[in-house]
Amino acid sequence: MNSKLGTASRTTCATFKNMSIEDETSLVKKVLAENPGSKLDGSPNVALGTARLVCLASSEQNKPIAVAIGVAEQ
Numbered sequence: 001m002n003s004k005l006g007t008a009s010r011t012t013c014a015t016f017k018n019m020s021i022e023d024e025t026s027l028v029k030k031v032l033a034e035n036p037g038s039k040l041d042g043s044p045n046v047a048l049g050t051a052r053l054v055c056l057a058s059s060e061q062n063k064p065i066a067v068a069i070g071v072a073e074q
Contacts, residue, residue, distance in 0.1 A: 024051070
């Protein structure tokens with residue numbers, strides 16, 4: 001785990017993919033709050049869509065969600 005990442009931001013794509021729509025939405029909002037000033041700041045719907053697409057890739061399953069959608073570095 002990367003200690004620089006907040007709790008929500010450390011959630012892996014594999015975990016995210018198994019969440020309900022409500023939980024996905026809530027998590028993405030928390031990730032954005034943990035990473036103010038990111039390229040997706042203020043765009044929770046874009047961030048959610050990006051997360052859903054990126055987390056489909058098998059290569060991204062163990063990546064923290066914030067890193068996978070590009071709002072934080074690992």
